[in-house]
Amino acid sequence: MKPTWKPPQSDEFNMQRVNAASFGESIDNLPFIVEHPTKANHYYLLGYGGNGTVNRMLGSHFLRDLIIGKKTMMQRSFN
Secondary structure (H helix, E strand, O other): OOOOOOOOEOOOOEOOOOOOOOOOOOOOOOOEEEEOOOOOOOEEEEOOOOOHHHHHHHHHHHHHHHHHOOOOHHHHHHO
């Protein structure tokens, strides 16, 4: 589907592209890692903020270990 919105034009500038994004972060800057409340074995890993990429990478290891039943010090820290 092609966008229908066209950026405004003026004699002072000519915009070729326009970007917009939402930005949010948790209060403690940690990612949200939770199991879905009604669907077994469905997990959410939401890494917000400037460290989102790092949070998602570390969180994916956390979830992997949780799913395969491997106990780690990180899991004990969050229980």
